Amino acid sequence: MIVCVAVVGHQNNPLYLQSFTEADDALKLHHIVHCSLDVIDERVNNPKRSAPTLNETFLGLLYPTENYKVYGYLTNTKVKFIMVTTDLDVKDADARNFFRKFHAAYVDAVSNPFHVPGKKIASRSFGVRVSTIVKSFGSGTTG
Amino acid sequence: MIGVGKAKQYANVLDKPLSRGRQEVSLSAFAFLFSELVQYNQTQVDNIAELERRLEDAGYAVGARVLELLCHREKGNRRETRLLGILSFIHSTVWKVLFGKVADSLEKGTEHEDEYMISEKELLVNRFISVPKDMGAFNCGAFVAGIVKGVLDNAGFPAVVTAHFVPIEGQQRPRTTILIKFAEEVKQVCIV
Numbered sequence: 262m263i264v265c266v267a268v269v270g271h272q273n274n275p276l277y278l279q280s281f282t283e284a285d286d287a288l289k290l291h292h293i294v295h296c297s298l299d300v301i302d303e304r305v306n307n308p309k310r311s312a313p314t315l316n317e318t319f320l321g322l323l324y325p326t327e328n329y330k331v332y333g334y335l336t337n338t339k340v341k342f343i344m345v346t347t348d349l350d351v352k353d354a355d356a357r358n359f360f361r362k363f364h365a366a367y368v369d370a371v372s373n374p375f376h377v378p379g380k381k382i383a384s385r386s387f388g389v390r391v392s393t394i395v396k397s398f399g400s401g402t403t404g
Numbered sequence: 405m406i407g408v409g410k411a412k413q414y415a416n417v418l419d420k421p422l423s424r425g426r427q428e429v430s431l432s433a434f435a436f437l438f439s440e441l442v443q444y445n446q447t448q449v450d451n452i453a454e455l456e457r458r459l460e461d462a463g464y465a466v467g468a469r470v471l472e473l474l475c476h477r478e479k480g481n482r483r484e485t486r487l488l489g490i491l492s493f494i495h496s497t498v499w500k501v502l503f504g505k506v507a508d509s510l511e512k513g514t515e516h517e518d519e520y521m522i523s524e525k526e527l528l529v530n531r532f533i534s535v536p537k538d539m540g541a542f543n544c545g546a547f548v549a550g551i552v553k554g555v556l557d558n559a560g561f562p563a564v565v566t567a568h569f570v571p572i573e574g575q576q577r578p579r580t581t582i583l584i585k586f587a588e589e590v591k592q593v594c595i596v
Contacts, residue, residue, distance in 0.1 A: 338475070374465070
């Protein structure tokens, strides 16, 4: 189950932050997202492997905490997508699929001529699409 | 038994699947829109440099969004980290999506290390424009220069991009060249 998704701009400014739990630990989730930014920076600036994997957009599992897993995705414009989930076994393909749909929704939101790059994404339809994608992620991982 | 064997008929036109639609935009519609854009900006500014800057800013916004869109659509999972990579991306993919064809040529400047030029025999935006003599060297290609600048800046390669007319022997209309001059930090960081 995904508990939180976040979009962070290229100067690490938050563009969109949405949590999907009823529990009141939104602040803790924000904190987890914030810490994962450091992990992303470290991955991008110090590549562990050689060129072929240097340019990947999907960063994979960033770091596991006690009951959450954090996945990251980096777009070509250094905008980062972060997904926090409580699922214990997330298949790689599912996570990639999720980020692909999320990227599509993000591109549509940014193409809005009234959207100022660098400001928070204020589009309601983006929020609705993200909720749909998040809900379908849960059901896709059964079996 | 009449309905059997026929293709599925939709009772309601709203149930039909949407066709993908044609991927083209009418040239005349764009030409009108662009001419209005230039005319509107002309009334707002006092001099040529300001007009060029405004067109460039308009192009910058387009470039930023085009980069996001194309990277999602075409590039699959790869990010460009090399100078030559991003330049050839602009020269072929971006140009193809915006103007329907690849740019005529991409050259490396001879005097300076960090200058590159994309040339085009006739820019699509300039096709229906003739610049009056008293505006000097003004080129509406500043809009396209802005698009290129938007793409480069947002991909992490800050640059100064300008559009110039280059007269060619034997041709009535001069060729347009987009000159790209990369900022200092790009030279040090990127591998060509």
